[in-house]
Amino acid sequence: MSPSLRRNLLTLIGILLVAMNLRPALTSISPVLRNIGEVMQLSAAQQGILTTLPVLFLGLSAPLAPLSARRMGMERTVLLAVLLLAASLAIRPFSGTAGLFIGTALAGACIGVMGVLLPGIVKRDFPQATSLTTGLYTAIMCLGAALAAGATEPLRLAFNENWSPALAFWCLPALTAGLVWWHQSGETHKPAARPHTPRSLLTDPLAWQVTLYMGLQSSLAYAVFGWLPTILQDRGLTPVEAGLALSTSIMSQIVTAITAPWLATRMRDERFMVTLVMSLTLIGIGGCIYAPANTLWLWVVILGLGQGGTFAMALTLLALRSRDPATAARLSGMAQGVGYTLAAFGPLITGILHDVFHGWEVTGVFLGVVGAVAILAGLGAGRRRHVLEH
Template sequence: MHDSSQSTTRSNVLTFLGIMLVALNLRPGLTSVASVLNQIGRGLGLSALDQGILTTLPVLFLGIAAPLAPALSRRLGIERAVLAAVVLLAFALLARPYLDFAALLIGTSIVGSCIGIMGVLLPGIVKRDFPQHASLLTGLYTAVVFFGASSAAGVTEPLRMAFDGDWRSSLMVWAVPAGIASMVWASQLNPEPIRKARPTPGHSLFRDPLAWQVTLYMGLQAVLAFAVFGWLPTILQSRGLTPVNAGFALSLSIMLQISTAILAPWASSKMRDQRLIIALAIVFTISGILGCIVGPLPQIWLWVVILGLGQGATFSMALTLLAIRAGDPETSARLSGMAQGVGYTMAAFGPLVLGVLNEWFDDWRIAGVFLALTGLGALAAGIAAGRDRLVGSHAAANASA
């Protein structure tokens, strides 16, 4: 009995460590490129359009690949599916800096696809292995996601300088944490033969109102997140901040997200449902965005802080809903595939819409109206998704009736 208890504890520790290490790799493949995009453009002779494609493709493929994750999980088993994705991610990160532009686009698309698959499967593993602490674990790994994103955004350029201006080597470095994650993840796999999971019978989530509410919340908050990531420094520079301070503002915003990424799911777990926390998070996010665009310039750092605190909570609550709105790990994976697949496909076009609006009107306030309306949509969807219900319960109730 004692040996069995020790074995279970060791397995839980390895699973927890594996989840955190995989989560660490869910953003560096994206944010590291943005940090040295100008150098990549000069090195490969890319146009502005080429650079825009390079930054849009991984987010787009993140959304395209996400719905494939449940099927991959059923074929390989959820742990082996994650392992396959993180191993492929490591190889793609290692190879893509040393390819020509066409192959670089393919490598970047593979990076986005691997991230999409891992992001879909992690909530199901949390739901299965830590059912009593799903909200807390989701908050912790969301914080690790933000830490990875912020680290890659802030460290890639200094690494390039340390490598005598070689942007290729600075990007290649991010294959190392992916390799470490794959080794740790492989060490906790069950050596038994693969037992392919059978699809869980049930109605299509695309006909479930609650699933669509979760999906719309995920997608609309992601539009805000990627729009801020892509354009916040440019917006702040247009208001008079230096490029250094504008870049620091984005890094500060991302770092502040770590705190509310942990606190918001924990606080919501103490409440009857998640509506209040989601509403507060969206209000903070909208206020921070509008403050950065039209607020008094002397208070700009206050708005940056408010924005970071709001977006940390909005994203972590989106991931929390994927775990707690499903009754079992299989449904969690299906819901995650739907929400992230549709959501990140929407998010891929958010920065593009902002760029088009600014080019047409040459006024960031117009873009601010678009972001405010997006935020209000996220607020409506989030309040609906935050009710204490389970995906599929409506259909089950109708069937029983």
């Protein structure tokens, strides 16, 4: 095996292992959120903040990723982030209320840094297979999210109904990813010298359309991650069934996470696909809230098919709207920094609306409006153009 092929294979394995850890810190909370609230005596507003914190810090930490990558290289930055993620997941359940909130915020920050850098690594090392590689790591990310959503409540029951070790369990996949990434982090690519200061993406309308699409679809995703089990429990499912339903929904994402980018790149542009997958997402959310309870499992699958495609398309747009890896990293930093900060309001407002109106009907209208605006942003972002083209 040639050195370059070996390095690319190690990079791909590392990307997939890191991707598996980009969601368990979030999806492991929601199945046991009610139990955490009872044990820690958290109000509904505090529970909403707990689901919002990691998303907020996904956005706040995004600008740190390119700064750190310029100093240490992308590989070493990812290594540091995944090891800090493992530490925060191990410590947060055993550190009281303050430790739970701080550890959850730190986990979100680590995930934000890794999420910003991975599209640039993919663009750099797999330029001829960007959509396929993006689909693969999105699918593995969905697998990790689904495992955490489905297994955390059974783990709690196995640990004598103690949620703390059930949450701490998810430090193990992060530690495994860190060990594998450590092995390859010595082969760091130094960023090429820039002959001039690049134009700011903040003045580019297309960059803002990509950012809005990323942020609004993420707002829906994290509202679902944080509150879908509670919605389904209110509609009659048991806690275990609700966790499994979220897991089923996330597992369904794998199908469209791979196929949506692949099909979209074979079309004239990406506008049809971003509209289709967001429409499926809205149909699934509507079904979970308004449809008869005996059809809930159908709607969680449709929801998963939509959300797998929306996130994969958001990541694909970061690569396709950029001419080179450096621009892809900058666009990723902007889209995820601004987008995830915007997305943090999704689960927060979802919790507030439920608290005020004592039901999910008004929340469903709010999520529908978010999805409609996301479609408008996606129609702009899906045009076959590049940022900073003019």
